[in-house]
Amino acid sequence: MTLRFAVLGLLAERPRTGYQLARRMERSTDYYWTARHSQIYGTLAALEAAGQVVHTVLAGPGPRDNKAYTPTAAGLDALRAWLTTPTAPRAERDEFVLKVSNLWLLPPDEAIAMVRAHRDEHAERLARYLDFEAESKLDNASAAMPEFATYATLRAGVGYERHRIAWCDWLLDELDRRTRGHQVHRSRTGVTPAPCGADAAPPRRPSPTATGRP
Amino acid sequence: MTLRFAVLGLLAERPRTGYQLARRMERSTDYYWTARHSQIYGTLAALEAAGQVVHTVLAGPGPRDNKAYTPTAAGLDALRAWLTTPTAPRAERDEFVLKVSNLWLLPPDEAIAMVRAHRDEHAERLARYLDFEAESKLDNASAAMPEFATYATLRAGVGYERHRIAWCDWLLDELDRRTRGHQVHRSRTGVTPAPCGADAAPPRRPSPTATGRP
């Protein structure tokens, strides 16, 4: 259902065609929902069937008709109702963090390279966001203007990238610290041999607590 | 494909049954991929067909056989290969940020209430994460131990929640500031009326320090 509201929200700003919506939603910078055009056209049809948008044909330049969609009063009501509904916490799915949870399987140098690459990518994104931010001048825009809302989402992106970078830096630091001392034992096979102590008998019960908690 | 590797990763730590995997993956705290059991059993079958895991039947307490899965050498190789593959930036889908991008449609008091509720939820989650963190003592665990990797993902969670909270605080502040002068027009609705002074246009740059970092 969320895509419906994402589309409605963009249409509430100003009428757009399916193509324009697709352009806007194919990247997620400063917006936070993506969709391909194949999804969008279907969604627009569904919204229209539900009486939440209407379209006017504009006979644009292409061979196709140019359909500009506008939300109806019912559509805007639905949108506002959705806005105030508590947001169910979405399942966090983060492929990189998942990889990090398996980092112990990699030799230290590869682990470090991998994190470093990720860090750089986020640094680049942060730079892009900051460029956007510098361009957007909204001075004393009121909270009732779309410009302010857009700016607020951009700030979310900036904060997120900063957090990501800080975390990568911390990780790199830790990886360095926690491999130092063990590096001595590395003899040209890429794998760390057991360094010392506690060789036998890690407890290994099927332990129900080990399965994890809430 | 990602789920395959998520499962392989957990099995690399220690053998588990489908049920145990499902327990671990139904919440996303300190892990970062979720799945229902209905997905997991299928994935295990696919992994086995691909020769990446094998199972041994343990005739557990239930009426069903208790199948414990272990990765094969081929499975571990595939997992390590995946770890070093560059992570394609996943489409960011964040329902709350999407809502914020439509915030201009709401009357100020409702907007503020909505953000506040979100903030509180994240504060609660942060507290839970910090509890976990306090419990996990890994002192000088090496980077080659699963415990460290798990701890690293927990740190990601902590950083994320902190960023989220800081962003909400910033937003609440801005919403307050940017509606003040406009509140004069709202009569008797339980919301702070404009107190005094600074009615029109104080410079109000979007001070970047306000976002606050980890």
Next chain:
DNA sequence: CGGTCCATGTAAGATGTTACATGATTGG
């Protein structure tokens, strides 16, 4: 005259969620 942008659609497939189904053991 070949590629990119405009512009709208359909179809097949992968992935994820919800609901259905079964049945033993343990604790209140």
Next chain:
DNA sequence: CCAATCATGTAACATCTTACATGGACCG
């Protein structure tokens, strides 16, 4: 005795991605 936990599976559905299809206008 009723509910929860253990334990594994299937089926229907919703959602998302990728690929196929069409064709005019404009630029180099």
